[in-house]
Amino acid sequence: MTQPLEASAPYAEQMDAADPLASFKNQFHFPQHQGKDSIYFCGNSLGLQAKSVSAAVAQELEDWRNMAVEGYFRARNPWLYYQYNFSKTLSGMMGCSEDEVTVMNTLTVNLHLILQSFYRPGKERFRIIMEAGAFPSDQYALETLVKLHGLDPDNAIIEIKPRPGAKLLETADILETIHTHRDSLALVLMGGINYYTGQFYDLPAITAAAHAAGAYAGYDLAHVAGNIPLRLHEWDVDFAVWCSYKYLNGGPGAAGGLYVHERFGNDASFPRLAGWWGNDESTRFKMEKGFIPRKGAAGWQISTAQVFNMVALKASLEIFDAAGMERLREKSLRLTAYLESLLKQSPLPCEIITPADPQQRGAQLSLFFPENGKAIHAKMMEQGIICDYREPGVIRLAPAPLYCSFTDVYRFYEVLRNF
Template structure:
């Protein structure tokens, strides 16, 4: 990685001029501050709107207006097959076959649905292992899931904590916990990236350890999708879920994603909750009893595709396909390293708690402030820097490479110098 960075506007401008992806910035809408685009470092919470979204939404509105129900078959993007618009790009991002991925519902709904298939506890194997401090939605989902099956969360959910005085997890501690509970583990479910620290976990190693212990391995990829390219099929991951409103720019509440390994997706006897849209299309309109699932992740679809809740994601993924997943990752590594370098030139009292190794992080850097973190984040917002704050004491900065530039990072540094 090139770390020959400089604290000058000309350096950032030259980097932008050499960046083959720099033109994508102009294809997004930015919130305004004093008549200028904000410095938007909040794509890990809600991505920006692509400029093509309005036209794409208008197309679906016109097709609904002009065709009504016939839009399922005759719309420019026929609604009957709308969810397949995402398969090619998402499968490339996730490193899996096109049939192993689909778009449906929302993240936590998908997590609940997929765990109906993969969490089938008995008196011996009933425990779920997760990282301590996981996003609250995952904590709530697992807590209520094990209660639904008659277990006490304090016993059935194993949380792996950082070591005393540390904020990051050691892979060997995760593996040790899996080994310790190997006889009672049913599922290992972790976030691919921890929302608070920005730590990217060693997914292939943890997945292999779960399998060795006789447990399923699943991942919440909310902070990974559109951020770090993966190899889910190669790593033998059993299932994964994610949202589309963060790095994927699908808009607030956008439809979520689901990955299921083909050994389960192509097994029609593998248990799942069925619905209209998961039934095989060859028999769907016979209107008969007897659920026959489609092959792949699509066999877990429940309801008709949420077309208007998928339009922005479709528009964004067209830009991802054009930019190229690997090129975006290469830029992200450099852009985040540049941000880290400039932060090191400031005098603010913080600690970067995200791993320094670029292979253990994505676009996010988490800054821990022992004091006044919220007040400092508020001051950033008042100066046109959009970022977020998470208790206790962390300001999260995420320069998403699809629409952030080196000049954005340098402007951020210039503003911080006035604090």
């Protein structure tokens, strides 16, 4: 930043008054604190409930009550085609065709399923590269995956660590590791954003390096979906998975998302595990054996659409459509920059470990506290500011642009400054 932004409540209020997206805050329910809305910086763990969700759930309950099985065909949102409600919005967010994206299952289930297609180790190519300190589910998934193939995780999984004394990964180190193991590499699987540091990795460069090494490139986009606009097809990413309960506000345990590049989705011979919801719709109800995959990512569908586990996501994505992902990203950059500017204006007992480059982060700053991190987090919660604490010593702040304001950011700074 060229100059600090003003650290005052009137300035923050002025920024909010000029914000064209400010009114979207009114479309969400907030946890209450002493009779007022809390300040909510935890959208990177669980997004807020849209006020439209109750009516959306009531509609599906009414159709189930009045139509029973006929709801698959005659409901206001026919259940037989429910998964298609998400294709247009998600394809815009992810930067791909509607056929390349679908909604199903949950994140780690989808990861296990898609790895059955993209991890087929041979005698020479069997190694997987991932970042050290990835979210535990990804670590567990890969550990058990290689064991299922009779391999030793300590040999088959290569974890890239930050340089000594650093908390962030250098893109050059990721690319060098891929090149070093090019002859034995089968797959690169990384989080799009590291949950702890908030670092957004260079997906185009990593993907290109993996392909140059003869390996597949896939990503867990749990902390990216609904946060940063992507161009997965243009970047030639092979596959990606994500959850819907963080920035996408789909509710706890909401259905996950899946992207598969069209060169695999349009190849009926590409290996996969199958269920009848992934079968070609024209033959699905013939009840015959012989799997014929649907075109695109939908060919990895397994079971009937989880309507009541998708309805809140449908309501939230309608708000995303109204706000516009590019406009949300622009506001997110300004919100996070304001938070960063405030934190740098006073000698505070923390270090920002999220990259300073706005293009290498989303709606998150991770603050490392060498001391008293838990106590400071508790103080925030007592003041009605909801954020989360992760060991060791990090408070994560996620000012999600749909429902966070510049005044929210200033209030956090004010409490921290007076701790």
